[in-house]
Amino acid sequence: MTREEVEGGRDEMEIDGCEQREANAIPEGFDANYLKIYYGKLFPHADIYKWMSYGNDGKHPGCDQSYFGRREFSFTLENDIYLRFQSFYGAYELENSIRENCPVKIDIGPVYSVDPAKRRAYAQTGDNVFTPVERELIFDIDITDYDDVRYCCSGADVCFACWPLMTIAIKVIDTSLRDDFGFNHILWVYSGRRGVHCWVCDGKARRLTNEQRGAIADYFRVYKGNENSHKKVSLTGHALHPFLARSYTEVLRNFFELKLLPSQNLFSTEERYEKILDMIHDESVKSELRGKWQENRRSTSKEDINVIRWEQLKILLQSGKQKGQGLRRGIEEIVFSYTYPRLDMEVSKHMNHLLKAPFCVHPKTGHVCVPIDPKKCEEFDPTTVPTLSKLLQELNMEGAKSEVENDWDKTSLGKSIRFFRTSFLQPLLKSCKEEIESSYKTKLQHSKNSINW
Amino acid sequence: MESARSHRKSIANDVVSTLPLYRSAPALEVRLEDFTLFAMDRLRVLKGISDGLSRGKKTEEMEQLAKDLWRANMRHPQASEVVNKDIISHFVLRLVYCRTEDLRKWFLPMETALFRYRFRHETAEAQRSLMAEFDLSYKAVSNSEFESVKDKLCQVARSIGMSLPTADAIFYKVPFEEVPELVAGRRVFIHKGHAYVASTQVVSLVATQFRSHLSKALILTNRKWTSTIREQEKDRLAPIVEALCTSYLGPDYSQPKGFSEISLKDIDDLVKSSFPLCMRHLFEKLREDHHLKHGGRMQLGLFLKGVGLKLDDAIAFWKAEFSQKVGAERFDKEYAYSIRHNYGREGKRTDYSPYSCQKIISSTPGAGDHHGCPYRHFSEENLRAALNKMGVDGRAVENVMDKVQNRHYQLACTLTFEAVHNSSCDSGINHPNQYFSDSQKILQSKNHSDAKINKLGARENS
Numbered sequence: 001m002t003r004e005e006v007e008g009g010r011d012e013m014e015i016d017g018c019e020q021r022e023a024n025a026i027p028e029g030f031d032a033n034y035l036k037i038y039y040g041k042l043f044p045h046a047d048i049y050k051w052m053s054y055g056n057d058g059k060h061p062g063c064d065q066s067y068f069g070r071r072e073f074s075f076t077l078e079n080d081i082y083l084r085f086q087s088f089y090g091a092y093e094l095e096n097s098i099r100e101n102c103p104v105k106i107d108i109g110p111v112y113s114v115d116p117a118k119r120r121a122y123a124q125t126g127d128n129v130f131t132p133v134e135r136e137l138i139f140d141i142d143i144t145d146y147d148d149v150r151y152c153c154s155g156a157d158v159c160f161a162c163w164p165l166m167t168i169a170i171k172v173i174d175t176s177l178r179d180d181f182g183f184n185h186i187l188w189v190y191s192g193r194r195g196v197h198c199w200v201c202d203g204k205a206r207r208l209t210n211e212q213r214g215a216i217a218d219y220f221r222v223y224k225g226n227e228n229s230h231k232k233v234s235l236t237g238h239a240l241h242p243f244l245a246r247s248y249t250e251v252l253r254n255f256f257e258l259k260l261l262p263s264q265n266l267f268s269t270e271e272r273y274e275k276i277l278d279m280i281h282d283e284s285v286k287s288e289l290r291g292k293w294q295e296n297r298r299s300t301s302k303e304d305i306n307v308i309r310w311e312q313l314k315i316l317l318q319s320g321k322q323k324g325q326g327l328r329r330g331i332e333e334i335v336f337s338y339t340y341p342r343l344d345m346e347v348s349k350h351m352n353h354l355l356k357a358p359f360c361v362h363p364k365t366g367h368v369c370v371p372i373d374p375k376k377c378e379e380f381d382p383t384t385v386p387t388l389s390k391l392l393q394e395l396n397m398e399g400a401k402s403e404v405e406n407d408w409d410k411t412s413l414g415k416s417i418r419f420f421r422t423s424f425l426q427p428l429l430k431s432c433k434e435e436i437e438s439s440y441k442t443k444l445q446h447s448k449n450s451i452n453w
Numbered sequence: 454m455e456s457a458r459s460h461r462k463s464i465a466n467d468v469v470s471t472l473p474l475y476r477s478a479p480a481l482e483v484r485l486e487d488f489t490l491f492a493m494d495r496l497r498v499l500k501g502i503s504d505g506l507s508r509g510k511k512t513e514e515m516e517q518l519a520k521d522l523w524r525a526n527m528r529h530p531q532a533s534e535v536v537n538k539d540i541i542s543h544f545v546l547r548l549v550y551c552r553t554e555d556l557r558k559w560f561l562p563m564e565t566a567l568f569r570y571r572f573r574h575e576t577a578e579a580q581r582s583l584m585a586e587f588d589l590s591y592k593a594v595s596n597s598e599f600e601s602v603k604d605k606l607c608q609v610a611r612s613i614g615m616s617l618p619t620a621d622a623i624f625y626k627v628p629f630e631e632v633p634e635l636v637a638g639r640r641v642f643i644h645k646g647h648a649y650v651a652s653t654q655v656v657s658l659v660a661t662q663f664r665s666h667l668s669k670a671l672i673l674t675n676r677k678w679t680s681t682i683r684e685q686e687k688d689r690l691a692p693i694v695e696a697l698c699t700s701y702l703g704p705d706y707s708q709p710k711g712f713s714e715i716s717l718k719d720i721d722d723l724v725k726s727s728f729p730l731c732m733r734h735l736f737e738k739l740r741e742d743h744h745l746k747h748g749g750r751m752q753l754g755l756f757l758k759g760v761g762l763k764l765d766d767a768i769a770f771w772k773a774e775f776s777q778k779v780g781a782e783r784f785d786k787e788y789a790y791s792i793r794h795n796y797g798r799e800g801k802r803t804d805y806s807p808y809s810c811q812k813i814i815s816s817t818p819g820a821g822d823h824h825g826c827p828y829r830h831f832s833e834e835n836l837r838a839a840l841n842k843m844g845v846d847g848r849a850v851e852n853v854m855d856k857v858q859n860r861h862y863q864l865a866c867t868l869t870f871e872a873v874h875n876s877s878c879d880s881g882i883n884h885p886n887q888y889f890s891d892s893q894k895i896l897q898s899k900n901h902s903d904a905k906i907n908k909l910g911a912r913e914n915s
Contacts, residue, residue, distance in 0.1 A: 144821075145821070147820070148820070179644065179645070180643045180645075182644075182647070204630075204646070211633050212630050212633050214637065215633035216637075218636075218637035218638070219639055225819075225830070226820050226821060228734075228830060228831050228832070228835055237611060238611040238612070238614075239608045240608075241608070242605045242608050242642055244612075345817060345819065
């Protein structure tokens with residue numbers, strides 16, 4: 001649908017040549033020609049190269065010159081042609097190939113033991129000479145996995161009412177990655193349509209085995225099951241693990257009570273409140289609440305009906321606990337069900353899983369996959385993320401000005417690229433440099449020692 | 454130094470355990486006969502552990518099981534030879550199971566599990582001395598540090614039902630990478646990349662180290678085997694080694710036998726008559742939604758391959774369903790490739806094997822998924838409903854649910870099989886394709902006997 005609109009627009013512009021300058025407006029949507037300009041002037045090739053080199057592009061003797069060349073990239077071209085196992089010697093080759101191929105999507109894979117493009121040349125003796133050796137720890141959170149707890153949208157749609165689910169996910173996971181696991185170099189990226197990606201880039205993270213990645217993903221996992229099973233969130237025990245407790249008190253509870261409760265109208269209809277009642281194990285509490293709510297159709301007070309009913313539920317459940325209700329944490333289970341992050345486990349568990357590169361353009365929405373500042377993720381609004389057409393428009397308008405060094409600085413992409421550099425790339429590269437220098441020193445020490453004696 | 458070490462060893466033997474770490478191959482002479490027999494005894498232990506795990510037995514049960522299996526199989530008439538039998542049998546099995554990725558994938562977790570259960574049975578002192586053998590760069594947590602994290606440690610203990618740490622409890626602070634399973638189960642407090650491991654959890658640390666060491670050793674052994682040993686031993690050890698493994702892993706159903714090919718038109722009937730519940734559910738969902746997520750496509754797709762569905766028929770089958778949802782063109786672009794991949798026609802051309810029950814039971818279906826083992830992953834009501842649809846009811850359903858509650862998922866499936874086919878299944882179900890072929894066997898023999906009876910009847914009447 002969008003394609004036709006775009007093509008129609010283009011034809012008009014060609015025919016009415018003199019009106020071209022006035023009709024600055026570039027129609028919304030996604031088009032390969034726009035993409036060509038995007039890759040030509042806006043996509044931050046050099047930054048991606050620097051990032052993926054992790055400091056190995058320097059002159060220090062400890063640098064591994066083969067490192068960047070062993071990284072897999074994959075391009076999805078128009079007409080769904082898929083090019084896997086692309087690898088490049090350096091920044092120039094990477095940029096050149098992207099500009100030539102104009103991929104609709106760029107994915108980043110792991111760093112392999114040998115150059116991916118040459119993998120067939122290496123004999124596979126059964127010891128698997130061609131194997132991933134480094135890969136960022138990644139997470140993929142997609143809002144469609146929450147379809148059973150959001151009523152405002154479903155499927156690929158995202159709106160102001162349900163986006164907070166992504167905000168919650170970022171806050172919970174980011175805090176844990178830093179405080180619990182000690183990671184520092186973390187990049188959050190908008191996936192372009194309905195979710196977020198996370199790249200953990202510390203050296204320690206890149207060298208994790210599949211088993212360790214799976215363990216981290218399991219540490220984060222609370223929501224289990226699907227429409228076939230019943231207990232989706234099961235929180236037993238006399239206390240919550242400190243990670244879950246912190247997530248609950250610092251993030252989940254407030255978001256649930258202050259944002260989701262009213263915006264999703266979680267108690268406003270029978271169908272919706274039955275879903276919540278289903279999670280309660282105490283039959284007497286269940287029926288008491290049901291009785292109250294079935295009668296009380298019209299709310300007499302001005303307060304939001306969802307808030308009222310939630311308070312009633314909490315009071316009953318809390319008093320029930322004292323009667324020795326057992327070890328189930330009813331209130332927390334409900335809150336966790338509606339808010340706690342739902343990760344795609346498979347993405348995180350395997351080193352060879354590909355993930356879309358930041359700064360790609362999403363073909364269905366035209367939005368650029370821009371980084372999200374975890375410290376300010378509450379302010380992030382997916383609907384205002386720059387789109388391909390908007391950026392090109394901005395380029396057109398600023399075209400003449402040559403004081404600005406980079407083309408992207410003339411557009412709203414500038415802010416994102418600057419953020420990427422200052423809060424992520426520069427600290428990361430600094431730490432990589434230190435790591436390379438210190439491990440080189442250690443190696444020298446070792447060889448000195450072995451020679452000495 | 455040599456004499457001091459052996460001196461220490463003979464004293465230490467009273468205190469230290471007899472749990473070997475298999476660090477290096479023993480310089481022992483072994484009779485060829487013992488070579489095989491010792492290995493087979495140990496294999497029985499490992500196989501028993503494997504069975505126990507796939508039946509979903511809990512840790513305490515597994516520890517007891519391992520103890521019983523060891524006692525039953527690893528004895529030796531001469532007490533002094535018991536340790537040698539242990540060591541020799543391990544190294545022989547290393548030779549046997551180092552040779553392919555699949556063999557290693559089975560051997561490694563089984564040996565690690567065995568080591569872990571045996572470790573748990575050692576005394577605290579013996580455990581500490583064993584830990585000293587590992588190169589663990591861990592540190593016991595100081596008193597002051599303990600005080601600073603004490604309430605978090607207590608919180609963790611309460612969350613997993615462990616007894617609260619006392620003032621003199623010993624905790625170890627290790628990089629979280631060294632205790633993946635404790636991290637996965639949220640059974641430790643982690644802070645800034647370090648996990649605080651209780652002394653009762655130390656077995657995890659040790660097991661991870663044991664496993665990583667054994668994993669590397671297996672690769673090295675394989676290299677040695679392929680480069681020198683196999684040729685040198687082609688008349689003596691090689692035939693023994695090659696025979697030892699085949700009897701224990703069972704068929705993997707990756708090469709369906711010729712006679713069991715099925716065609717598309719038969720599928721719907723076969724689903725009702727011979728598919729296990731897990732595959733039936735996936736199939737029904739596919740027909741209903743005209744779509745399945747990745748996990749379901751793999752589980753069902755590989756099963757169908759094992760059942761005898763040829764590649765072209767498979768593509769036609771999936772296309773017929775998926776094109777109703779995503780269109781034929783998108784199917785060709787996005788899904789056909791992975792079906793061909795499953796059949797080993799793309800990429801690195803691995804011929805993927807259909808999943809066993811153990812693998813399916815341990816999968817983690819998430820939102821929108823329908824794969825996994827219904828006996829494990831379905832709620833009670835959903836499972837009952839599904840069983841009723843299969844024609845299992847009354848007493849039989851209760852028996853199945855009883856097994857499910859005790860986490861004997863494969864036994865539950867076996868009982869279902871028996872109820873549906875009205876005959877016993879002594880070997881138990883451990884692979885969906887086995888369910889299918891056993892079912893077909895019964896149905897075909899029924900057909901034959903019916904035919905026979907008809908023939909008899911015809912003859913009598915004529």
